[in-house]
Amino acid sequence: MTVSAFTPNEMMTIAASRALSSDDVCFVGIGAPSAACNVARLTHAPGITLIYESGTIGTAPDVLPLSIGDGELCETALTTVSVPEMFRYWLQGGRISIGFLGAAQLDRFGNINTTVIGDYRRPKVRLPGGGGAPEIATSCRKVFITMKQSTRGMVEKIDFFTSFGHGEGGDHRRRLGIETEGPALLVTDLAVWKPDPETKEFTVVSMHPGVTRGQVQETCGWKVRFADRVEETPPPTELELATLRDLQARTERAHGGKKGA
Amino acid sequence: MAKFQSLREAVAENLRAGDTVAFEGFTHLIPHAAAHEAIRQGIGDLTLIRMTPDIVYDQLVGMGLAKKVVFSYAGNPGVGLLRRMRDAIENGWPRAIETVEHSHAAMANAYEAGAAGLPCAVFRGYRGAGLKEVNPDIRSIVCPFTGEELAAVPSHRPDVTFIHAQKASRRGDVLVEGIVGVQKEAVLAAKRAVVTVEEIVDDFEDLHPNLCVLPHWTVTAVAHVPGGAHPSYAHGYYGRDNAAYLEWDRISADRGLFTRWMKENVLDVGPEAFAARVRGL
Numbered sequence: 001m002t003v004s005a006f007t008p009n010e011m012m013t014i015a016a017s018r019a020l021s022s023d024d025v026c027f028v029g030i031g032a033p034s035a036a037c038n039v040a041r042l043t044h045a046p047g048i049t050l051i052y053e054s055g056t057i058g059t060a061p062d063v064l065p066l067s068i069g070d071g072e073l074c075e076t077a078l079t080t081v082s083v084p085e086m087f088r089y090w091l092q093g094g095r096i097s098i099g100f101l102g103a104a105q106l107d108r109f110g111n112i113n114t115t116v117i118g119d120y121r122r123p124k125v126r127l128p129g130g131g132g133a134p135e136i137a138t139s140c141r142k143v144f145i146t147m148k149q150s151t152r153g154m155v156e157k158i159d160f161f162t163s164f165g166h167g168e169g170g171d172h173r174r175r176l177g178i179e180t181e182g183p184a185l186l187v188t189d190l191a192v193w194k195p196d197p198e199t200k201e202f203t204v205v206s207m208h209p210g211v212t213r214g215q216v217q218e219t220c221g222w223k224v225r226f227a228d229r230v231e232e233t234p235p236p237t238e239l240e241l242a243t244l245r246d247l248q249a250r251t252e253r254a255h256g257g258k259k260g261a
Numbered sequence: 262m263a264k265f266q267s268l269r270e271a272v273a274e275n276l277r278a279g280d281t282v283a284f285e286g287f288t289h290l291i292p293h294a295a296a297h298e299a300i301r302q303g304i305g306d307l308t309l310i311r312m313t314p315d316i317v318y319d320q321l322v323g324m325g326l327a328k329k330v331v332f333s334y335a336g337n338p339g340v341g342l343l344r345r346m347r348d349a350i351e352n353g354w355p356r357a358i359e360t361v362e363h364s365h366a367a368m369a370n371a372y373e374a375g376a377a378g379l380p381c382a383v384f385r386g387y388r389g390a391g392l393k394e395v396n397p398d399i400r401s402i403v404c405p406f407t408g409e410e411l412a413a414v415p416s417h418r419p420d421v422t423f424i425h426a427q428k429a430s431r432r433g434d435v436l437v438e439g440i441v442g443v444q445k446e447a448v449l450a451a452k453r454a455v456v457t458v459e460e461i462v463d464d465f466e467d468l469h470p471n472l473c474v475l476p477h478w479t480v481t482a483v484a485h486v487p488g489g490a491h492p493s494y495a496h497g498y499y500g501r502d503n504a505a506y507l508e509w510d511r512i513s514a515d516r517g518l519f520t521r522w523m524k525e526n527v528l529d530v531g532p533e534a535f536a537a538r539v540r541g542l
Contacts, residue, residue, distance in 0.1 A: 054287050054288055055442070065339070066340070066501070066507075067338030067501070067503075069287055069288025069289050069338070069440050069442075070501055071289070071500055074496060080439065080441070081441075082442065083365070083443040084369040086369075087369045088366075091366070092384060115392075126350045127342065128335050128336030128342060129335055129336070129362055130365075130390070130392065131313070131333055131336075131364070131365050132365040132366065133364070134364040134387055134392065135366040135385075135386050137390075138388045139385070160391045161391035164389025177409070255503045255504070255507070
């Protein structure tokens with residue numbers, strides 16, 4: 001069967017969505033994570049529980065929210081709780097299986113910066129900050145990350161530790177007394193990465209159709225490790241592609257030209 | 262005991278220069294009209310507390326009324342950065358501001374601790390995170406039972422909290438439904454609380470018994486301001502004006518455009534302008 005042409009961003013969102021299952025309870029970040037989680041819900045994982053930090057639990061929006069608290073999230077949720085309850089009972093209480101995050105800067109060990117570029121006191125760029133992410137990164141059982149590859153984003157050393165990933169690698173999380181698994185998956189517009197079981201360094205396990213190792217390296221600020229056997233990511237199916245495009249078209253109509261993804 | 266007042270009176274009586282103030286609302290029910298009234302009255306030197314200081318804190322900071330912002334996410338949600346707040350941090354325009362940065366979990370816990378009358382909040386947070394290196398208000402405490410090291414932050418105790426809500430009864434009891442955010446805690450943590458509402462009704466007798474209600478004796482003043490959350494939203498009344506949030510990115514990008522917009526849409530109008538803004542949403 002021939003598959004329609006697709007963009008690297010579409011491949012990223014769809015590859016990320018495939019990592020989710022109906023059994024997951026997922027704390028969803030805005031942007032690409034939100035698109036991936038909703039594509040999963042609308043295709044192979046209809047039972048997935050999506051939680052946004054505004055307090056909406058089990059939400060099923062028809063369009064992607066522009067913010068974490070759009071009205072549609074509450075209207076379609078199983079229940080909505082207060083923000084203190086969200087962070088105390090549900091996140092800190094260990095009820096959430098996957099935290100799905102984006103990053104402005106990321107290093108090879110899944111440490112994330114969304115706070116500042118440059119020095120904290122004299123920033124070159126002041127970014128929005130962590131919001132819920134510092135605790136999402138340590139309280140959800142696993143963390144998935146999705147971002148577009150660039151040498152500015154995927155860096156040797158992040159400027160600020162907004163969310164702790166695997167630190168310096170190896171057992172660094174354990175040494176800090178963090179019992180959750182941490183970053184377990186990175187999906188970019190070019191490849192799927194998983195941490196090495198020992199060193200915890202993100203390693204390319206699959207490249208999207210047509211992507212070369214050279215492209216992966218050129219858009220990454222650290223020396224890329226490839227798994228012994230690198231698979232090719234299966235291209236989007238017609239259903240996955242149609243679901244994502246319908247979702248984005250509805251979203252664009254709803255938000256006046258902005259995709260929310 | 263809740264006093265029914267015009268917004269102008271409620272702000273003048275409850276907000277003073279130099280106060281620590283929270284205009285809370287988690288995406289939903291953000292008290293824009295109340296903050297605009299504070300801007301019109303030019304009440305300055307404020308310490309602003311807010312989990313997500315979005316557009317309305319961008320406006321307060323851009324007008325030079327804030328000396329300090331305590332926050333956990335300084336973005337325009339889904340759109341980008343807060344350009345006026347960034348300009349103040351990066352370039353000191355129109356004045357430099359001090360920032361105290363936390364995570365959402367810390368802010369939510371700090372309000373809850375304030376509401377509970379505790380001096381600090383204890384939670385499992387900031388593990389491996391860089392904020393504890395740059396914010397001296399983030400410390401740790403050892404659990405006396407298990408020995409586990411936990412994060413501790415000072416509780417929030419605003420001089421005054423402003424929130425927007427759907428309804429107040431004639432007695433001043435307040436109903437909030439939909440995304441309830443951290444508003445209840447922010448009110449109970451504060452010395453004074455001002456609530457703007459969409460509607461004033463006789464009582465809540467025909468409504469669900471468990472809707473979030475702040476009893477009238479927890480509220481200092483109630484002001485009737487239909488549309489007072491715009492461009493945020495009031496569940497059951499009007500939707501979020503996402504286009505306005507997108508438009509703010511353009512307005513706030515330019516100091517001159519920002520200044521003109523504030524004159525035309527805040528300084529030269531009154532709280533009654535809000536009702537028209539939500540018509541059709």
